[in-house]
Amino acid sequence: MLIDTHSHIYVEEFMNESDEVVQRALENRVEKIILPNIDSSSIDPMLKLTDSYPNNCFPTIGLHPASVNADFHKELEIMESWLKRRKFVAIGEIGMDLYWDKTFHGEQADAFSLQLRWAVEYQLPVIIHIRNAFDEVFEILEERNSNVLRGVFHSFTGTVDQALKAIGMGFYIGVNGIVTFKNAGVDKVISSLKPENLLLETDSPYLAPIPFRGKRNESSFLVHIAQKIADIHSVSVDEIKWITTKNAIELFKL
Secondary structure: OEEEOOEOOOOHHHOOOHHHHHHHHHHOOEEEEEEOOOOHHHHHHHHHHHHHOOOOEEEOEOOOHHHOOOOHHHHHHHHHHHHHHOOOOOEEEEEEEOOOOOOOHHHHHHHHHHHHHHHHHHOOOEEEEEEOOHHHHHHHHHHHOOOOOOEEEOOOOOOHHHHHHHHHOOEEEEEOHHHHOOOOOHHHHHOOOOHHHEEEOOOEOOOOOOOOOOOOOOHHHHHHHHHHHHHHHOOOHHHHHHHHHHHHHHHHOO
């Protein structure tokens, strides 16, 4: 089977279609889907989908860096209240995003650091979002100086050296549809990494892989990402499915 370790199939883009999307995933042997949270507004639809498919959909809790603003403490209070009363498989999606706007740079760093502390306290892995902020993220991870932190660098677009540094710190590299994009360069990075260090993800509804690029992404498309990685490493797609599924089961304790 396959495991989509990052999919937002509970958002508005899938309004009234979530059942069909889950069924298409199951038909393509994508039998488990990790649902990363975004902010307080996404918790209810995420948990509703989880409750409808408790054996297939697994929620995480966290505040996305793009949702961090001057009032981020109020959002984090909501996240922590849920963390205390319900089971989640990870803290996420958290991290830093300085691509469009650096206004809340400091707030993003504070929110990220606090949520890493939750991960240690609750012994949960973290799903880390990074855009234009690898140095900042590595600095905060090193400040935490915790040998129990584990997780995934989601939607990885960094260099080989950055990937190896993340792996050395106990993290997996999340690979999605970008690996199929001709000029993205992610395929060259992945060719330098062992499949044992990778997780598969779609980041639905974004970043649909070729041949669906530009369309709404969904978890059933994960098969195309698995095939691309198999081609890069010149191994069978079944081998990639087996290795990455094992990685996901171990990380998220599925």
